[in-house]
Amino acid sequence: MDSSTAANTSFDVDSNATVLLMGLRRSGKSSICKVVFHNTLPLDTLYLESTTKPTTENFKSLIDLAVIELPGQLNLFEPSLYDYEKLFTSIGALVYVIDSQDEYLSALQNLAVIIKYAVSVNPKIHIEVLIHKIDGLSEDFRLDTQRDIMQRVGDDLLDYGLEGVQISFYLTSIFDHSIYEAFSRIVQKLIYELPALENLLDLLMQYSNFDKVFLFDINSKIYVATDSSPVDIQNYEVCAEFIDVSIDLDGLYECNNQSQQQQQQQQQQQQQQHFVSDTIIDDVNGSNSNNMMDDYDLNKPNKPTKCISRLENGTMLYLHQMIRGLALVAVSRLEDNNETTAISVIDHNVAIFKKSLEKMWENAKFK
């Protein structure tokens, strides 16, 4: 990949890179925030207290994302302290959470009223519906539920004369990767220049013999972009787990005086995740003391990490830390015999990709 092939475009993020999370009480809003953005274990959300007032969380990644959660008991049309018009005009996406394990007809009525209001004050708003807690439904029943909900929402909008409104539906659960996949797709809609990023990733894939490549936000495991081939959830899972393994190995590499017990634990964890022992971890700048999570503190110097591993089935995983707490993670079915040359080519291409990303970021209007 030569540097002139890398698109020379700047990317803007939506000035409204704010997601409004709504849904009835106990639908799962706080749990989603905790699991996706704070790495809370799903079971630790069981006894979360009810949210009583709007909360905002800010996440710095490729875009500076804000997630506002409105308590389930708030009624938009009761006189209140909150300026809903201002709120709805300033958001990029409305994410409405429906508890699929519960009786959902009242949630659907509530959703239709909210959509009607949202599009009247902000016609450009993205409307995203999470059919949530699907872990409690059988495979067949999940699809039936989705069909039923989509049909009813469509009918309700028709009654309001809003048949043209675009709504995306996702089947989600905090107990598997579906919630990350849904949030990845939602966040991507707020990045204006996503097509340019996808083009760059397509080029990188083509010149580097990758089968799939993701640009991940390291902390949340949301992917902010991927190449244009379809996402296979297994590829996503293996790449997301590889980030954790790389971080663990990075820590191991950093602390020479780490106790033997900790090292054993990390080795066990690595084996559990089916990674073979020929993982190479490398600091691209030549210094050994780095931690990928450092990139989150944007005031700290950027010390990128690279990690390569071969799975038992021969697949190669390649991770390279980028800017803004992001990591490029790729899957390749590269043969063993030409590995060294191929990795040099990949390193070269990835370095060009990273420069293009830096350039895009420098030129971004909204930071």
Ligand SMILES: Nc1nc2c(ncn2[C@@H]2O[C@H](COP(=O)(O)OP(=O)(O)OP(=O)(O)O)[C@@H](O)[C@H]2O)c(=O)[nH]1
């Ligand atoms: N089975 C299952 N339970 C979930 C899932 N997500 C959340 N829950 C559970 O649902 C319950 C309510 O979750 P909360 O996150 O508190 O719901 P909320 O929408 O924030 O509720 P309010 O603050 O009252 O508006 C908790 O016991 C969670 O553990 C899921 O994907 N599957």
